[in-house]
Amino acid sequence: MRLAHEFGVQLITDNEINTLRELTGEVHYLIRRNFFYAHRDLQSILNRQRNGLKWALYNGRGPSADLHIGHLVPWMLSKWFVDKFNVDYFFELTDDEKFLVKEGYALEQTNKYAYENALDLIALGFTPDRLHIIIDSEDIKYLYKIAIKIGKKLTLSTVKHTFGFTDSTNVGAAFFPTLEIAVAFLPTELYGENVPVLIPTAIDQDPYFRLARDVADELGYPKPSTIYSKFIPGLTGEDKMSASNPDSAIYVTDSERDVRRKIMNALTGGQPTAELQRKYGGDPDNCVVYKYHLLFQDSDERVKKIYEDCKVGKLLCGECKMMLFERIREFMKEHNERRERAKDVINQYRISVKF
Ligand code: SF4
Incomplete structure (x- = not known):
């Protein structure tokens, strides 16, 4: 809520939820459970949908080796x-940006990660007729003419102010x-x-798309709409999963043993002993394990039962963590099988084979 206020975006209300329900017959649990909770101009995309007008989806990733399951959400x-x-x-x-801003990364390396991360995206079940992957360092011809028009509209002082660039920022990163x-x-x-876009992303990406909305009119493009998620908390209690503490996140490459260990060591809202938990119940609203159940259990009934059983002390944290481990194990097993299969078809998803 604080960040939504800071960035000046709107919170998702019943208005947007009801329109989504009217258009699709349901609302995805990540929106219903308030993980995606804020937006800019979502209603205009929904209105286009209602009127049979074209729109598209857009988001992306700065490729790296440490993709965690939160990135998939x-x-x-x-x-x-x-x-x-x-x-x-x-x-x-954005293999270019990763190379520009990360000390010690070669472009060849970030480009390799782009291909690796693309496999994780494809593994979620997209088909090549709908998903179009752009790898910046290879597909620049699609972006460059648009980028220089944008570049002419943005002053150095605007990008410095928006992204916190300083005099030592390299000019590649500034562009x-x-x-x-x-x-x-x-x-x-x-x-x-x-064809306006809807961008599902984490709220910290708002500065880019606020600028996009600022320059859109002048350049004759439709303003993009956005839908923002909260951050996924680290398993060990940080505000978000962090590469500097590998135990705070579950990486797609983690072994089953590591996943189990990380979940079993996660911070909970439980009582210090089983006896006290049975007597007083736990605090799922302040429990990282419960937050992960909300992200990865699609059954509302199951989530509700976890919440209620925790509150009244019928569920102990060890058992609750095991349930989460089982769910994530199943998710990762399927994910890794699909990821393997994606290796044979990755080129079909490249924008360059379609446009
Ligand atoms: Fe968290 Fe589950 Fe323990 Fe409740 S029972 S505090 S939801 S880990």
Whole structure:
């Protein structure tokens, strides 16, 4: 809530939820459970849908080796939008930015990670007719003309102020925001008609898309809409999963043993002893394990039961963690099987084979 206020975005209300329900017959649990909780102009995309007008989805990732399962969550929502609305999904892998801002990374390395991360995206079940993957260092021809138009509209002082750049920021990194903004306008160029995008992403990406909305009118493009998620807390209690503490996150490459250990060591809202837990119950509202149940259990009934049983002391934390471990193990097993299969078809998803 604090961040939504800070960024000046709107909270999702019954209004948007009711429209989604009216259009699709259901609302994805990540929205219903308030994980995606804020937006800019979501209603205008929903109005387009209602009127049979084109729109597209867009988000992306700065490729790296440490992809954790939390990174998959916004893409799970994208999958729902693609399935429900049959829209095109543009996904940008910013191997250029990672190279520019991360000390010690070679471009060849970030480019390799782009391919690795693309496999994780494809593994969520997208089909090549809808998912279009852009790898910045290879697909720049799709973005460059749009990016330089954006670049001419943005002053150095605006990007410095927006992203906290300083005099020691390299000029590559200072130019990069134009490329992230460019994809928001790409569908309009590709289709030769106004095709606004909806961007499901974490709220800290808002500065890019606020700038995109600022320059859109002047450049003759439709303003992008956004839908924002909260951060996923670290298992060990941090505000978000962090690469600097590997035990705070479950990586897609973790062994079953590591996943189990991390979950069993996670911070809970439980009582110090089983006896006290039975007597007073736990505090699921302040429990990381419960938050992960909310993200990975699609059954509302199961989640409700966990909540209620915890509150009245019928569920002990060890058992609750085992239930989470079973769910994540199943999720990762399926994910890794699909990821293997994606290796044979990855090229079919590249934007360059379709546009
Ligand atoms: Fe958290 Fe589950 Fe323990 Fe309740 S029983 S505090 S939800 S781990």
